[in-house]
Amino acid sequence: MNSFFSKIKKHKEHNLPFVLYSKPNSKTFFGLLQQNNMLHTIADYKEKGFVFASFDEKQLILIPESESEIITAEQEESTFENIEAENFSIDEAAREHYKAIVEKGVEAIKNEEFKKVVLSRREEVQLADFDFVHTFQHLKQIYPTTFVYCFFHPQIGLWMGATPEQLLKANGNAFETMALAGTQKANLEAEILWEQKEKDEQQYVTDFIVKRLREVATSVNVSEPYNTKAGSIWHIKTDISGVLNPESTLEEVIDTLHPTPAVCGLPKKKAKTFIVENEGYDRTFYTGFLGELNSSFASNAVSSDLFVNLRSMQIKQNKAILYMGCGITKESIPEKEWEESVNKSMTMKRVLKRV
Numbered sequence: 340m341n342s343f344f345s346k347i348k349k350h351k352e353h354n355l356p357f358v359l360y361s362k363p364n365s366k367t368f369f370g371l372l373q374q375n376n377m378l379h380t381i382a383d384y385k386e387k388g389f390v391f392a393s394f395d396e397k398q399l400i401l402i403p404e405s406e407s408e409i410i411t412a413e414q415e416e417s418t419f420e421n422i423e424a425e426n427f428s429i430d431e432a433a434r435e436h437y438k439a440i441v442e443k444g445v446e447a448i449k450n451e452e453f454k455k456v457v458l459s460r461r462e463e464v465q466l467a468d469f470d471f472v473h474t475f476q477h478l479k480q481i482y483p484t485t486f487v488y489c490f491f492h493p494q495i496g497l498w499m500g501a502t503p504e505q506l507l508k509a510n511g512n513a514f515e516t517m518a519l520a521g522t523q524k525a526n527l528e529a530e531i532l533w534e535q536k537e538k539d540e541q542q543y544v545t546d547f548i549v550k551r552l553r554e555v556a557t558s559v560n561v562s563e564p565y566n567t568k569a570g571s572i573w574h575i576k577t578d579i580s581g582v583l584n585p586e587s588t589l590e591e592v593i594d595t596l597h598p599t600p601a602v603c604g605l606p607k608k609k610a611k612t613f614i615v616e617n618e619g620y621d622r623t624f625y626t627g628f629l630g631e632l633n634s635s636f637a638s639n640a641v642s643s644d645l646f647v648n649l650r651s652m653q654i655k656q657n658k659a660i661l662y663m664g665c666g667i668t669k670e671s672i673p674e675k676e677w678e679e680s681v682n683k684s685m686t687m688k689r690v691l692k693r694v
C-alpha cells in the first residue's frame with residue numbers, strides 16, 4: 340500500500356502523466372503510470388487505456404495501457420480528520436451571478452426555447468498543505484459508493500473527484516448506464532420525498548437516454564426510479580441496461596449518450612448553446628467523462644467503464660477550483676438551485692484543508 344502511493348508520488352515529482360482510481364463499492368486502487376510525458380489523444384475509441392475527455396469533447400486525452408506501468412493496491416483502514424465544510428462563508432457576488440443565470444434559464448424554458456438546462460459554476464478554495472494521495476484516500480473513505488480518481492498530465496493539470504454517475508459500462512455487446520437527477524441534502528430524521536419538478540427532471544433524463552439507446556441497441560431494459568445516496572446528497576436514479584446492435588461502435592454509443600441531459604439539458608444542442616453563452620466560463624473537463632477504455636484492469640476483459648466527471652475539482656498550486664451544477668426546469672427557484680450547488684460543493688470541501 341505504502342509502496343503503491345510512494346511510487347505514484349515519485350511519478351508525480353518527475354512530472355509524468357498518471358491516473359489513480361477506485362471503482363464504486365470496490366476496495367481496489369488502480370494506478371496507470373505513463374512512462375513518458377507525451378500527450379496522447381483518442382482518434383476512434385478503439386484505443387486501450389484510460390480516457391479523460393472534456394465536456395465539449397475537443398480534448399480526448401488517453402493514458403495508453405501499452406505505455407504505462409499498471410499497479411494496484413487494496414484499501415486499508417485509515418481515519419482522516421473530518422473537515423468542517425458547513426461554515427464556509429458565502430460569496431455574495433457569486434450567489435447573485437448564479438441566481439441571475441438560473442433566472443435567465445427559467446425564462447428561456449418558459450419561452451419554450453428548451454425544456455431543461457444544467458447550469459454550473461466554479462468556486463476557488465485556498466488550500467493549506469495539499470497532498471493528493473491524502474485527499475484521494477480521504478475521498479475514497481467518505482464516498483465509497485462513487486468512482487474516485489486523481490488524474491495528472493503535465494499539459495492538462497491535476498484533477499480529482501468522486502463521481503456518483505456512470506456514463507457507460509460496455510462489455511462486448513452488453514451495456515449498462517443510468518439516469519441520475521434530482522438532488523436533496525441527506526437529513527437523518529427526514530423521509531426522502533421528491534417534488535414533482537424533481538421527478539419530472541429525472542424522467543426527462545431517463546426518456547432521453549432510453550430513446551437514444553434504442554437507436555443503437557437491440558434491447559433496452561429500464562428499472563423503476565429509486566433513491567440513491569452519494570455522500571450526503573440523495574438523487575433519483577434509474578438503471579438502464581441492454582444489448583447493442585452488433586454493428587454499433589463504442590464511438591457511436593458514447594456520442595449518443597454524451598452529454599446526457601443530466602449534465603447538459605434538453606434538447607441537447609439548444610441547452611448546450613445556452614450553457615456556452617451564459618455560464619461565463621469554460622467547463623473544460625467538468626461534466627466530461629473518464630474511465631477505462633477497452634481495457635478492464637480488474638478482470639482482464641476487454642471492456643469499457645466510463646463515468647461522468649462530476650463532484651470534481653482542478654488543483655492549481657495552492658488552490659482548488661470546484662465545479663458544481665444543477666438541473667434547471669421551468670419550476671426552478673434560483674435561491675434553491677444556489678443552495679443545491681452549495682451542498683454539492685461540500686462533497687469536495689469536506690476533504691480540503693483550507694488556509
Ligand SMILES: C=C(O[C@@H]1C=C(C(=O)O)C=C[C@H]1O)C(=O)O
Pocket residue numbers: 457459504519520521522574601602649650662663664665666667683
Ligand atoms: C451537474 C451536476 O450533477 C448532476 C445534476 C443533478 C441535478 O440536477 O439534480 C444531479 C446529478 C447529476 O446528474 C453536478 O454535480 O455538478
